[in-house]
Amino acid sequence: GESVGLHLPTLSVQEGDNSIINCAYSNSASDYFIWYKQESGKGPQFIIDIRSNMDKRQGQRVTVLLNKTVKHLSLQIAATQPGDSAVYFCAEAKGNTNAGKSTFGDGTTLTVKP
Amino acid sequence: KAGVTQTPRYLIKTRGQQVTLSCSPISGHRSVSWYQQTPGQGLQFLFEYFSETQRNKGNFPGRFSGRQFSNSRSEMNVSTLELGDSALYLCASRAGAAWGNSPLHFGNGTRLTVT
Numbered sequence: 616g617e618s619v620g621l622h623l624p625t626l627s628v629q630e631g632d633n634s635i636i637n638c639a640y641s642n643s644a645s646d647y648f649i650w651y652k653q654e655s656g657k658g659p660q661f662i663i664d665i666r667s668n669m670d671k672r673q674g675q676r677v678t679v680l681l682n683k684t685v686k687h688l689s690l691q692i693a694a695t696q697p698g699d700s701a702v703y704f705c706a707e708a709k710g711n712t713n714a715g716k717s718t719f720g721d722g723t724t725l726t727v728k729p
Numbered sequence: 730k731a732g733v734t735q736t737p738r739y740l741i742k743t744r745g746q747q748v749t750l751s752c753s754p755i756s757g758h759r760s761v762s763w764y765q766q767t768p769g770q771g772l773q774f775l776f777e778y779f780s781e782t783q784r785n786k787g788n789f790p791g792r793f794s795g796r797q798f799s800n801s802r803s804e805m806n807v808s809t810l811e812l813g814d815s816a817l818y819l820c821a822s823r824a825g826a827a828w829g830n831s832p833l834h835f836g837n838g839t840r841l842t843v844t
């Protein structure tokens with residue numbers, strides 16, 4: 616599908632800084648969006664999700680922003696820590712029963728420098 | 730509550746062989762999905778099972794199949810293995826449709842190497 620917005624495959628930040636990871640999704644009909652974190656040797660781990668009737672959702676140190684007009688999703692991590700170093704994936708799903716069939720983005724590798 | 734458990738952790742097989750991978754979902758989760766992860770293609774959806782029925786299927790050849798048992802445990806099978814099947818196979822469970830959209834909870838995967 617068409618890609619809009621800036622997606623970086625890698626991101627390097629200083630410990631304590633804020634991180635912003637961007638994702639362009641492809642299906643305008645998608646109504647459920649999820650961010651996952653994958654550490655080396657492990658499966659993806661759920662971070663935060665957002666439904667299409669919202670444009671912002673906050674968790675502990677993380678915020679997800681959704682812009683449906685340009686099909687763009689972002690994950691903000693406040694006060695980034697070395698333990699945040701991982702690959703981050705956005706995922707999209709359509710319909711109430713289809714989150715099991717999520718479509719994943721390419722992933723962004725976040726490196727936190729001490 | 731125990732997480733998603735996948736066995737075995739590593740497998741080495743030869744071209745032409747078949748393989749069966751196993752997944753035990755989180756207790757109470759009735760939906761199990763399988764994904765293939767490779768460096769080139771990323772995370773690709775294989776199929777999803779809910780209450781022993783295949784609910785969704787991805788774009789993989791018929792050599793890839795799966796099933797789910799009455800206790801929600803799931804297996805996937807790949808027949809006539811090809812070199813390109815080398816990948817990390819991830820299983821994920823979720824609470825299911827009755828609870829609306831909910832995120833996937835992944836196991837740590839089975840690393841399959843085909844030689």
